[in-house]
Amino acid sequence: MFPTQSLGYDRAITVFSPEGRLYQVEYATEAVRHGPLAVGVKATDGVVLVGEKRSPHPLVDLTTLKKLLLIDDHVGTAIAGLHADARKLIDQARVQAQINRLSYDEPVSIQSLVVNVCDTKQLHTQYGGVRPFGVALLVAGVDDLGPQLFSTDPSGSYWGWKATAIGKDSDVVREFFAEKYKPDINLDGALKLAIEGVLTPGSDKTVSDPAEKAKTIEIGRVDTTKREFKILPQDEVEAILAAFA
């Protein structure tokens, strides 16, 4: 719950502590935990991303607050952490995707996109005067290697996942996935598992009001046949959530 005494080694990003830790990076990971939950589940025929939004004020138009964003036709991402930091990274990722199309005349491979984003994140942990990005990304897409799901963290590390979660209570959801995930899951099953995962941390395991809940949940999916990442509109989300009432 509390970090160990850092004794001044946490003031600058470029300074290691005697135990070999970069406290600023760890604090940035802590910032990610303040963001609402986002989960991703990989299926044999696609990937699903589900994100939960938190409204800052009742008067806010939640459609302008995006949890899931498109990077290219075949790649989408869910963010958790500082929204402004995420925006910058995604802009860069989008540009990188287009550069790849221009240079190689083909959609960017998910891994190389993730590597590019992570290189930027790492840059911000090694130079003075900048701070790390306080955001984690779940990148989901389909390329020639099949469906891919990656997560990135503020240090610039990335991992490929079968199912994972980022943001608030993500450890609880990851435990849930560890029990329930099956490698032969299909896209519909993955969607069901993802939504169950999103509902796990709360005390209510069912959706009492699908219409209300649909305002704060975003669902995105990409399948291997069409290779198009689609962020579902609110009415489709409501229909899917109604099954969990």
Place this chain on the structure above:
Amino acid sequence: MPGTTDAKKEGSIDDSTYTETYTRHLERRLRALETEKQILHAERSRLEKETQTLRTELEKLRQSPLITATVVEMLDDGRAVVKSSTGPNFVVHVATSISRNRLSPGMRVALNQRSFAVTQELPPPRDPMIRAMEIEVAPDVSYSDIGGLDKQLDDLKGTVELPLLKPELFERVGIDPPRGVLLTGPPGTGKTLAARAVAHETTATFIRVIGSELVQKFIGEGARLVREVFLLAKDKAPAIIFIDELDAVGSHRLDVATSGDREVQRTLMQLLSELDGFASRGQVAVIGATNRPDILDPALLRPGRFDRIIDFPLPDDKGRERIFAIHTRGMNIESEFSYKPLISLSDKMSGADIKAVCTEAGMFAISEDRGCVTQDDFLKAIKKIQERQQEKFPSNIYC
């Protein structure tokens, strides 16, 4: 005598009747005087006794004081070398009433003022502060008053009570029982409460030390206190020592530290040595409690010192329900009361927070001059406590 003169003057009364009355009168006088005499005798003996007691008291108060000293060594011819509290060492005779083998180096004795002879032995010096740490009156918290911590209490009982009450179980298996437990967790989750319940339920001597009490003004005092506490516990074994707020002394030993910090570290080292040093601890169990297990020195956490680390987490739904039930046991609540909405609303609240909610609900009822607490009072109380708890950081920038 007046009677006689009047009678003779008048000459009307017969002489014999007169003598009779007069004798009777005298007899009555005599009896009265005798009684008076007895009363005065009794009074006199009482006063004599009082004088006697006062005299002995005076004697006692007038007696010259004895000097305390510590025996340094015993000489072969019966004399002793003692170090008096006034300073110098002396070679003195020992009173015959004290047998030689009773006096060993380090014992405290009393010396006659003039000749400095050893007149009597004294009990070993005990810091009065240490004696105050022993709990005489057990707190009235039983295990049934604690909700949502069944697993933790079982763990605690198994480690602390079982080896003290049934050592034969451990002898049969052939192991040394674990006797150190560390209770960790966020504030308000029932660590000190669990220790109080242990104190209530166990028949072993319960000694409570607060970590910051071991931080003393003079160098070496803290270490001395630690040593005294363990000595007291060994004296009164089987005993349980409860060290609350362990992180006051137990924090990580660092290289960069002020001289004050280094002294606290030395106290910690004494504690480490007492917990699992050269001499065995005996039938003494140690319970530690802290909010910050992360800053504790790793030497404290190794097995052999604090064998078990029991985490007291924030209560889950079932635990919160139990805690609500316990705190509302004595409360006067309306009949249509239901715990369900309270349980979901009180997410992330600790046991202490829930107690505060019940108190606040009662306060709301009192402020409206009611004797009965309603569901609404509880809902208002939860909101009030949550507002207090709210972390005021801008969660809006996180998405």
